Amino acid sequence: MEDADAADALDVLAHEHRIAILRALAEADEPxxxxxxxxxxxxxxxxxxxxxxxxxxxxxxxxxGEGYELGHAGERVVSAADPAPGSRSAHRGLATTDGGTPGDGRECPVCGEPDCEKLFHVHLTPPSSYSDGRQ
Known part of the structure; x- marks a missing residue:
């Protein structure tokens, strides 16, 4: 990702209403x-x-078709901004580099500690840039 693209992606988060939208989606059980x-x-x-x-x-x-939901990067933003242990949004849909989920007792591949809750593979690429149509 180009530096300008990363800066643009992070700039999108610089508004309280947008964070409120992300949190509302994280708390929802469905789109x-x-x-x-x-x-x-x-x-x-x-x-x-x-x-x-x-x-x-x-x-x-x-x-x-059902409405709005968090994308992959959106889940990580919410988790990083509000990583309260046990909260529904804290680990919903997240995976570590070894395929586990944060808080599952596996050792962190970076620091070696269990349950360190570090996040991995945060992608800020806009979905429109994928050639295969995925989001």
Whole structure:
């Protein structure tokens, strides 16, 4: 990834409304419709909400037929920003380099400690750059 691309991806996170959207999606059990997500976040202006959601869809959120859900990078952002042990969003869908999940008792390949909760393979590549259509 180019330095400018990484900077752009991180710049998208520099707004409290966008972090609130990511957290609302992390707390959801299933994809959320636009209106359900808007209600959970509690922003008054739906136009501004739509603007912030669209920015997140460039890197962190994906839109499916059922609604909006966190993408791979979005899950990692939420986990890194709010890694409270035992919280539903802390480890949802995460994997370490050895295929385990954080907190499963395996030793960390970096420091050798069990349950160190380090995150690995954070990709900030926008989904649109994949040639195979994955997100």
């Amino acid at each position: 959320l419709s636009f209106s359900a997500l808007h209600a959970r976040v509690g922003m008054r202006d739906s136009g501004k909400f739509n603007y912030h959601l669209a920015k997140l869809c460039e890197y962190y959120v994906r839109e499916t």
